[in-house]
Amino acid sequence: MNGADKYQLNRNSYGRLVFTDWTGLMQEGVVPVRSFPITDPDQGIALIDSHGHELLWIERLADLPEDYRVLIESELANREFIPEIKRVLKVSNFITPNTWQVETDRGESTFMLKGEEDIRRLTASSLMITDSYGIHFLIRDRLALDRHSRKLLDHFL
Amino acid sequence: MQQIQNLSLNNLPSIWVEALSSQLIAEENVLAWLEIDLNTQLHFATSLVVVTDTRLLTKMASDEIWQEWRYQKDLLLTQRDYAGVGCLELFDAHARLAYWRYRLGNDIAVNRLIECFTQQLDYYLTGKLPVAEHTQVQCPNCAAFLFSEQEECPVCDKQSHTPPSTWTLLRLWRFAKPYKGRLLIGFLLTLCSTAATLVPPYLTMPLMDNVLIPYQNGQPINTDLVTLYLSGLLVAAVLAWMLGWARTYMLALVSERIGADLRTATYEHLLSLSQEYFGGKRTGDLMARIGAETDRINLFISLHLLDFATDVIMIVMTAVILISINPWLALVTLVPLPIIAWLIHLVRDRLRIGFEKVDRIWAEVNNVLADTIPGIRVVKAFAQEKREAARFHAANQRNLQINDRVNRIWSLFTPTVTLLTEVGLLVVWVFGIWQISKDEITVGVLTAFLAYIGRFYIRLDTMSRIVSVTQKAAAGTKRIFDILDHVSSVPESSNPVHLPAIQGQIELRNVGFRYGTRSITRDINLIIKPGEMIGLVGHSGSGKSTLVNLICRFYDVTEGMILIDGHDIRALPIAEYRRNIGLVLQEPFLFYGTIAENIAYGKPDATRPEIVSAARAAHAHEFILRLPHGYDSLVGERGQALSGGERQRISIARALLIDPRILILDEATSSVDTTTEKDIQKALDNLVRGRTTIAIAHRLSTLREANRLIVLDRGRIVEIGNHTELMAREGYYYRLYLAQARNVDTEDRAIVSVAEHSAAGEHK
Numbered sequence: 001m002n003g004a005d006k007y008q009l010n011r012n013s014y015g016r017l018v019f020t021d022w023t024g025l026m027q028e029g030v031v032p033v034r035s036f037p038i039t040d041p042d043q044g045i046a047l048i049d050s051h052g053h054e055l056l057w058i059e060r061l062a063d064l065p066e067d068y069r070v071l072i073e074s075e076l077a078n079r080e081f082i083p084e085i086k087r088v089l090k091v092s093n094f095i096t097p098n099t100w101q102v103e104t105d106r107g108e109s110t111f112m113l114k115g116e117e118d119i120r121r122l123t124a125s126s127l128m129i130t131d132s133y134g135i136h137f138l139i140r141d142r143l144a145l146d147r148h149s150r151k152l153l154d155h156f157l
Numbered sequence: 158m159q160q161i162q163n164l165s166l167n168n169l170p171s172i173w174v175e176a177l178s179s180q181l182i183a184e185e186n187v188l189a190w191l192e193i194d195l196n197t198q199l200h201f202a203t204s205l206v207v208v209t210d211t212r213l214l215t216k217m218a219s220d221e222i223w224q225e226w227r228y229q230k231d232l233l234l235t236q237r238d239y240a241g242v243g244c245l246e247l248f249d250a251h252a253r254l255a256y257w258r259y260r261l262g263n264d265i266a267v268n269r270l271i272e273c274f275t276q277q278l279d280y281y282l283t284g285k286l287p288v289a290e291h292t293q294v295q296c297p298n299c300a301a302f303l304f305s306e307q308e309e310c311p312v313c314d315k316q317s318h319t320p321p322s323t324w325t326l327l328r329l330w331r332f333a334k335p336y337k338g339r340l341l342i343g344f345l346l347t348l349c350s351t352a353a354t355l356v357p358p359y360l361t362m363p364l365m366d367n368v369l370i371p372y373q374n375g376q377p378i379n380t381d382l383v384t385l386y387l388s389g390l391l392v393a394a395v396l397a398w399m400l401g402w403a404r405t406y407m408l409a410l411v412s413e414r415i416g417a418d419l420r421t422a423t424y425e426h427l428l429s430l431s432q433e434y435f436g437g438k439r440t441g442d443l444m445a446r447i448g449a450e451t452d453r454i455n456l457f458i459s460l461h462l463l464d465f466a467t468d469v470i471m472i473v474m475t476a477v478i479l480i481s482i483n484p485w486l487a488l489v490t491l492v493p494l495p496i497i498a499w500l501i502h503l504v505r506d507r508l509r510i511g512f513e514k515v516d517r518i519w520a521e522v523n524n525v526l527a528d529t530i531p532g533i534r535v536v537k538a539f540a541q542e543k544r545e546a547a548r549f550h551a552a553n554q555r556n557l558q559i560n561d562r563v564n565r566i567w568s569l570f571t572p573t574v575t576l577l578t579e580v581g582l583l584v585v586w587v588f589g590i591w592q593i594s595k596d597e598i599t600v601g602v603l604t605a606f607l608a609y610i611g612r613f614y615i616r617l618d619t620m621s622r623i624v625s626v627t628q629k630a631a632a633g634t635k636r637i638f639d640i641l642d643h644v645s646s647v648p649e650s651s652n653p654v655h656l657p658a659i660q661g662q663i664e665l666r667n668v669g670f671r672y673g674t675r676s677i678t679r680d681i682n683l684i685i686k687p688g689e690m691i692g693l694v695g696h697s698g699s700g701k702s703t704l705v706n707l708i709c710r711f712y713d714v715t716e717g718m719i720l721i722d723g724h725d726i727r728a729l730p731i732a733e734y735r736r737n738i739g740l741v742l743q744e745p746f747l748f749y750g751t752i753a754e755n756i757a758y759g760k761p762d763a764t765r766p767e768i769v770s771a772a773r774a775a776h777a778h779e780f781i782l783r784l785p786h787g788y789d790s791l792v793g794e795r796g797q798a799l800s801g802g803e804r805q806r807i808s809i810a811r812a813l814l815i816d817p818r819i820l821i822l823d824e825a826t827s828s829v830d831t832t833t834e835k836d837i838q839k840a841l842d843n844l845v846r847g848r849t850t851i852a853i854a855h856r857l858s859t860l861r862e863a864n865r866l867i868v869l870d871r872g873r874i875v876e877i878g879n880h881t882e883l884m885a886r887e888g889y890y891y892r893l894y895l896a897q898a899r900n901v902d903t904e905d906r907a908i909v910s911v912a913e914h915s916a917a918g919e920h921k
Binding site for chain 2: 013014015052077078079080081083094104106107108109115116117133134135136154155157
């Protein structure tokens with residue numbers, strides 16, 4: 001389906017992905033994009049050229065040959081920045097805008113919450129918090145957080 | 158340069174200063190630095206990138222060693238960004254040497270770093286020092302250009318949101334201030350009326366001791382004394398009644414005015430906010446805030462706050478009276494007071510959170526309605542009534558859940574206060590009887606005490622209710638002040654320049670705009686001469702509408718500037734500036750009112766002949782006359798009685814009437830069919846004549862008249878020229894034009910492929 005034998009994918013010395021299609025045409029700076037980054041990250045990944053046109057549709061990452069999969073996964077990891085909040089350490093104020101000090105899977109950080117409406121419910125227990133610069137912080141399961149975090153978070157729900 | 162260097166080092170966080178200064182070679186100047194908050198694996202970690210006059214230096218906070226790259230040929234420092242995270246990359250001719258990741262907060266600093274690096278590299282290679290062309294003041298923190306003697310940088314300012322204080326209610330004073338005098342009178346009346354209500358229990362004391370007890374002990378009743386005491390009771394009651402009426406009326410009067418002022422101020426402020434604000438907020442929520450919240454605050458001031466003030470005064474007075482009668486008994490009576498106060502305090506926080514939640518959930522319920530009702534056609538067409546009902550039900554269910562939780566705390570609260578009241582009374586009884594048995598007090602004193610604290614505890618009970626209403630009012634006040642505190646992202650200049658008449662020359666200088674984390678336009682440079690007609694061409698999403706929004710100043714540029722006749726538009730008063738702009742939108746909005754009113758919207762004092770001639774020029778006159786009430790015909794909420802083309806011509810007449818120097822046509826003919834478009838086009842031709850015109854059109858054929866076409870692609874200008882030139886060039890515009898010429902074919906094909914798809918779908 002994905003025609004893995006008909007194209008080539010590699011990374012050049014500038015750190016860009018290069019895609020060579022079946023006619024031998026090379027495209028530099030292609031990027032993989034997840035179609036459902038939150039609800040189903042491993043399903044439906046598209047390779048997009050620098051003009052935003054789709055070059056290739058990958059139904060599932062697991063279908064790819066090992067080396068391509070690693071390449072695409074590393075490129076995805078390089079692009080994706082959705083820190084997952086593990087603990088809420090401190091909230092400067094219960095009135096927005098306020099500054100949150102959180103522990104994420106990518107280390108400790110602070111961000112500014114502009115208003116309660118920037119906390120979006122994804123499902124009953126998972127939340128997406130958008131900070132003042134538009135970076136998304138994910139809370140996968142708010143019920144699994146520790147008591148202190150839950151209590152702080154609860155003020156805003 | 159020297160000055161910039163000093164500034165750079167001054168602002169450098171102290172942890173870096175030492176590390177950096179040990180690295181610098183003699184006479185090496187730091188020109189720019191950037192603290193980076195992510196590492197290459199996108200984990201939060203700080204590092205520093207420094208540009209000096211000889212090299213680029215970098216160090217991770219956790220590392221010991223510095224990395225350096227000296228200036229050499231073919232070095233290139235660039236940045237790109239995606240979803241809120243930027244990437245700064247250093248290349249040489251063959252490979253990427255290094256890259257850094259950062260959150261977009263310091264985007265401007267990054268650009269400055271790159272600029273500095275490029276200048277120094279240039280200097281190193283060519284020996285030419287960059288011309289210091291920036292005569293304007295730059296912000297020391299972020300290097301954004303400041304305009305017209307602005308002291309605070311708008312960029313930095315926007316980032317430092319200071320949260321409002323918890324004592325939000327006190328901020329209402331701003332609205333109460335004009336009514337100081339009347340408030341004072343109200344307060345004095347409250348004082349007097351409260352004092353009057355305290356007289357009757359005091360009179361029970363002599364009534365008991367001097368009349369009833371002697372009578373029980375065999376003495377006759379002293380009629381004079383009884384008459385005196387009883388008339389005292391009556392006078393006190395009548396006085397209390399009159400004073401109470403006066404104070405309630407006076408304060409209700411004031412609070413109603415405060416509420417009205419608050420509503421007006423909020424709405425006025427709301428109107429002054431930028432387009433950005435309305436994009437992010439939902440209509441239902443904003444409507445609830447202005448309507449319901451102000452009403453709640455109003456009620457709070459007129460009723461609950463007044464009661465509370467009365468209660469406090471009463472408690473203080475009662476305490477004074479009790480202590481003056483018998484300090485010991487008073488002490489025992491007053492002991493439960495701190496306990497109740499503590500209880501109130503305990504519950505306060507929980508209730509406040511609860512009520513804020515209730516408010517939020519209430520807004521959510523409203524939002525569901527605001528989403529669905531305007532979109533009712535879609536809901537019905539796709540037969541999703543059940544789903545929408547379920548959504549509403551879910552929101553309601555959450556509302557219930559949260560209310561249940563709040564009520565659980567709340568319901569416990571009142572009975573507890575009542576219990577404490579009973580216990581308090583019991584204590585007074587016990588201590589009072591014991592004191593009587595020791596002959597320390599008379600029966601009259603005990604009766605008076607019981608009468609007092611009967612009221613006293615009842616007041617405490619109602620006082621405890623103030624907790625919830627105060628919290629509700631505070632929550633409401635906060636939500637109102639959320640709006641009032643919101644500084645428009647399109648601020649009015651503090652030192653405006655007034656232009657009597659503008660020529661209509663528009664210059665865009667290095668204009669860049671970022672919406673949230675998406676960079677929409679970058680480095681747009683364009684000069685539009687007065688009277689010139691410009692067509693903006695490009696795919697959807699190429700930044701055409703953004704450019705128009707920037708020129709209208711619905712948003713402010715994030716980089717660069719827009720000049721009108723050589724003046725930065727940010728230095729002009731907004732309303733004065735916009736008066737020069739006529740805007741015709743794709744989806745014309747007609748307000749509820751007559752057609753004449755709608756045409757005269759931008760110039761309410763227009764005479765009837767003016768309105769008619771504008772309508773004539775807009776080719777709207779004839780169809781208006783065909784309507785049963787002519788110019789006095791009412792058009793509905795969205796002008797539903799009129800067709801798209803008719804509405805569009807009314808909005809063209811509206812733009813014509815204000816006779817603007819600059820005209821903006823944002824897809825003015827896109828939503829109508831080709832025949833109607835021809836009518837509108839004729840109307841537009843009248844409108845365009847002699848004005849600086851910027852037109853966006855999806856159909857390229859409508860832009861044939863334009864002097865120049867600006868072709869945009871992904872936020873940049875890719876081609877400029879008129880139709881013939883651009884066609885001859887066979888570039889981007891040529892392809893766009895051909896694609897549109899083929900449109901008829903592709904539309905046919907699209908239908909076929911859709912049919913195939915749906916057939917395939919059925920097979921599955």
